[in-house]
Amino acid sequence: MHIVATPAHRHPVPGKQRSTAVPGPALAGTTGTTIAPLATTATPAPARHTIAIHHVDQILLGVRRLGFDIDAVLRRAAISPALLASPNARVTQDQYAALIRTLRRTTRDELWGLLSRPVPPGVFAHAAGAMVHSATLEEAIQAGLRQYRLHLDEFTPRLHLSPDGKTASLILHGHAPATPCQIFAKSTFAFHAYGLINWLVARRVPLSHVDLGSGPPQALTDTERIFNTTVRYGQSCTALHFDAAWLRLPVMQDPAGLREFLLETPHKLLVRYRDNSCLAERIRLHLRSHLDDELPSLEQMAQMLRLTPQTLSRRLRDEGRGYQNIKDNLRRDAAIGMLEHSCLSLQQVALRLGFSELSTFHRAFKKWTGVAPGEYRQRGMQPISPIQDDSPRQSA
Numbered sequence: 001m002h003i004v005a006t007p008a009h010r011h012p013v014p015g016k017q018r019s020t021a022v023p024g025p026a027l028a029g030t031t032g033t034t035i036a037p038l039a040t041t042a043t044p045a046p047a048r049h050t051i052a053i054h055h056v057d058q059i060l061l062g063v064r065r066l067g068f069d070i071d072a073v074l075r076r077a078a079i080s081p082a083l084l085a086s087p088n089a090r091v092t093q094d095q096y097a098a099l100i101r102t103l104r105r106t107t108r109d110e111l112w113g114l115l116s117r118p119v120p121p122g123v124f125a126h127a128a129g130a131m132v133h134s135a136t137l138e139e140a141i142q143a144g145l146r147q148y149r150l151h152l153d154e155f156t157p158r159l160h161l162s163p164d165g166k167t168a169s170l171i172l173h174g175h176a177p178a179t180p181c182q183i184f185a186k187s188t189f190a191f192h193a194y195g196l197i198n199w200l201v202a203r204r205v206p207l208s209h210v211d212l213g214s215g216p217p218q219a220l221t222d223t224e225r226i227f228n229t230t231v232r233y234g235q236s237c238t239a240l241h242f243d244a245a246w247l248r249l250p251v252m253q254d255p256a257g258l259r260e261f262l263l264e265t266p267h268k269l270l271v272r273y274r275d276n277s278c279l280a281e282r283i284r285l286h287l288r289s290h291l292d293d294e295l296p297s298l299e300q301m302a303q304m305l306r307l308t309p310q311t312l313s314r315r316l317r318d319e320g321r322g323y324q325n326i327k328d329n330l331r332r333d334a335a336i337g338m339l340e341h342s343c344l345s346l347q348q349v350a351l352r353l354g355f356s357e358l359s360t361f362h363r364a365f366k367k368w369t370g371v372a373p374g375e376y377r378q379r380g381m382q383p384i385s386p387i388q389d390d391s392p393r394q395s396a
Contacts, residue, residue, distance in 0.1 A: 062112045089370065201250070
């Protein structure tokens with residue numbers, strides 16, 4: 001689960017004092033130093049983070065194992081199957097959320113056929129319902145894990161404290177030889193658990209690090225950005241690690257808020273409580289307002305932040321980012337959104353992204369995704385043949 005907008009205002013429940021949204025700090029650098037905030041007066045362009053096709057390929061592991069018609073499943077989510085052939089391709093958040101909904105309905109399983117026994121639809125809602133009646137985050141996590149342990153055979157999720165009581169760890173203890181399906185099921189469970197934790201306390205809980213059972217990805221993925229921390233691959237257990245002090249936070253949500261949250265799931269798991277306090281994200285937010293202009297150089301951005309270019313580069317490097325990479329990814333995500341959801345010509349898309357020449361946009365887009373923008377749009381616009389009902393459709 002995950003990550004941006006602040007929760008909608010609702011009246012507080014007796015016994016639960018609902019906090020107002022806490023604004024992120026001004027572009028904070030190292031301790032004791034404040035970076036000048038960036039003004040964003042223009043309306044931001046629709047340039048939300050996109051999702052690597054690698055994650056689409058992984059989420060299909062269960063239905064592939066069960067023999068479902070993959071092309072039909074993808075088309076029902078408005079994703080062209082041809083995109084799977086482009087390792088650098090990406091899909092929009094709306095497409096990925098639609099794929100999750102499609103898989104859940106098609107398989108009647110909240111983990112989409114990844115495990116030997118389906119997790120029946122409604123388990124997530126029941127677990128979340130038990131959690132909102134808890135007083136603290138620790139009580140809520142324990143209540144949710146009790147619900148899930150009734151439905152999981154391959155692994156058991158438990159909350160642990162370190163011997164010194166300073167670190168809390170949500171660890172998924174495996175009981176069967178690891179398979180690609182089981183490994184992805186565990187990472188998915190951790191993702192959903194983290195998003196639910198953030199929602200319960202109405203803020204992002206920072207992780208010290210994440211352990212995953214999968215090996216280091218060969219293709220570009222979004223895992224580190226999503227968790228916003230160090231990810232250790234090839235570990236014996238999948239786990240989330242964070243400061244145990246967060247367990248004492250009060251649960252800020254209520255049953256009315258839960259109904260709204262469930263209506264927004266899974267989309268809000270992808271975008272809620274993004275860490276806009278990190279330097280890279282706040283720079284990206286500023287640049288979104290200026291996509292149709294020439295984006296500032298590193299030196300110009302550093303001047304706006306009242307930093308030296310060397311200091312700006314170092315602080316972005318500490319976050320695992322680079323300034324040129326931020327600009328490229330922003331333009332790539334904006335381009336994909338325009339190609340997927342608008343009738344703009346390629347020339348118009350290029351101009352809106354600040355490219356004076358269509359040929360320059362072509363070269364840049366092919367570098368970002370592996371295919372030219374015209375080919376990308378053609379793949380995405382292949383005829384969609386949606387399945388007409390929710391019953392599982394398996395290939396012959």
